[in-house]
Amino acid sequence: MNIPAPRIYARMAFYVGTALAAFLALAVGSVALLASAELASYVQTRQGPLGQEAAAVLAEGGRPALERWLAGTQVPAGATVFVLDAQSRDILGRTMPAYLEGFVRNSVVGPPDEPGSNYRPVRLAPQIIGPDGASYTFLVLPKGITIWGSPAITFGLILAALLVVGTVAWLVAGAFGRPVGELQTAVRQLASGRLEARLPAGITGRRDELGDLARDFNTMADQIVGLLEGRQQLMAELSHELRSPLARLQAAVALAAHRGGLGETERGRIEEELGRLDQVIGDVLRFSRLGSAAEIQRRLVRVGELLADLVRVEQIEATARGCELRLDVRDNPTVVGDPALLRSGLENILRNAIRYSPPGASVEVSARSEGGMALIGIADRGPGVPEAFLQRIFEPYFRAPGSGGPATGTGLGLAIARRVFEAHDGTVAAAARPGGGLLVSARLPLADFA
Incomplete structure (x- = not known):
């Protein structure tokens, strides 16, 4: 048996696939837009002259001067500046975010250089050297952005998801919910005796399973109306077919009563009409039983x-x-x-x-x-x-x-x-x-x- 492809599921899959693509596009766009806005001051600080100023202050006055400079320097609102010693501790005693401690220690500050070695590992932040030879790491971090993103980015993603989900829900409700509701209403109307109940062309014209179901419902309703009309016509014709021989029987009986007995003619007429009644009833029974397999x-x-x-x-x-x-x-x-x-x-x-x-x-x-x-x-x-x-x-x-x-x-x-x-x-x-x-x-x- 050949089962046709489920077109309605293909349509739903199309909606879901389109929704995912739209969500990804909105998510990427919103993240890029919000991130670029929030990271603007961070990029400006990182690429600015603050690192060189810190190096000059350290060379001139050592660590105490660097601490005073760091405590009093106005940093743009979107960034935070840390100066870390060789043990990855901030010189002002500020605490690093816990989720960054291992990353900063291994990849930003890094292990100390080996004496006499000409190899220097890659570090992700500039190093400044004091008069005493101690090295410090000048680290700029964006403020308000964590490993999970910022509240604005999170809000943007949630908003994009709600927008996509709402749009898909609206499309699904219009494409499937409304036709199912109309089909349910038509079924209830037909069940209550309203034989004119039919589904409109807007649903029967669909090229999916709901359209097939709607067309089948209309066909079924037409057949039910035809069967009921046929039954009414059958009853009317049957009444006529039975009434005619019964009327002739009554006439024959009345004539016999008038004559005081049944003659051969009346008896033959009655037998003939009784035979016709038997034939009519037999044909009706055969006709009705043929509907059963x-x-x-x-x-x-x-x-x-x-x-x-x-x-x-x-x-x-x-x-x-x-x-x-x-x-x-x-x-x-x-x-x-x-x-x-x-x-x-x-x-x-x-x-x-x-x-x-x-x-x-x-x-x-x-x-x-x-x-x-x-x-x-x-x-x-x-x-x-x-x-x-x-x-x-x-x-x-x-x-x-x-x-x-x-x-x-x-x-x-x-x-x-x-x-x-x-x-x-x-x-x-x-x-x-x-x-x-x-x-x-x-x-x-x-x-x-x-």
Whole structure:
């Protein structure tokens, strides 16, 4: 089974990916902007002449003069100046940030130079030398910026994250939340009996799973409306079909009462109407039961043998009406289905053809295999059906105007036939026959012996 790619998840992934890219862009931009603003005074101090001034003061007055100079020097607000001895201690006794102590000791101040060695390790801050040969490290640090960044940068990142998350939430709510809400409302409306409930084109036109679901909902709602309307029509037609024989029965009983007993004519009439009532009720039961897949007992069925037996049985009625049945079976196709149901469906079509065939005409029954399907055709030379009604003749109780012929059936024969073939994954259709008459064609999948 081919499962289509989940388009809705691809859309959500696109939103999330776009959100991450936007967040990274905003984060980098905000960090660069805020950091450049906050580090401006630090860079100015580091690149300024303070280090040279400190070296001159140390050379002239030693450490005491350097301490006085450091305590009284105005340093820009964005920077802090430390002067560290060989043990990485500030000469004014100020405490270094704990997270910087190891870094400063190893990479900024560094180990003492080895006597007599011409190698000097790289240090990340300038060194100034006193008159006594003692070396000091001149270290400039940005004020307010830690290893975790500054409060302004943290605030900028949080603001960027909230902006991106809010935008994505708004997009997701508009793209998924609103359609789901409208679908839920439509489902509740339909469940409450509002059969006109449908989803708008804005949702059904989507090209993702929500659009598929919306289209399926509208299709389901249309089918429910069609089923309910069909049931109402079925009940109305059934009432008419039952009322007519009941009225004739009442008339026959009244006539018998008037005469003081049942004569042969009244008895025959009552038996005929009772038989018609039994036929109507039986057809209604068969029609309703065909909606259940559990009623179908599937087995191998040879279509040619089924048609031959059916033609043999119906030949009696065809002879009584003055017409002839002709059977043409090629390949004797085999299908999988319920023999009783298939016989019932084909019997209804064949009887309908016999009923409308004029005396001296022939009804042609054929079967063959083609393209993995069993093709069954029943053709007559009756009055035919107008093209506009060829599809409707399979509806319950529908009679095509101008079709002529005796209206002796229950009006469910072709409707039962259609349900039989659809229950077997087949189809049935009617077409005008060249030269006059009607051709009813049924298609059933061939049995797979592979």
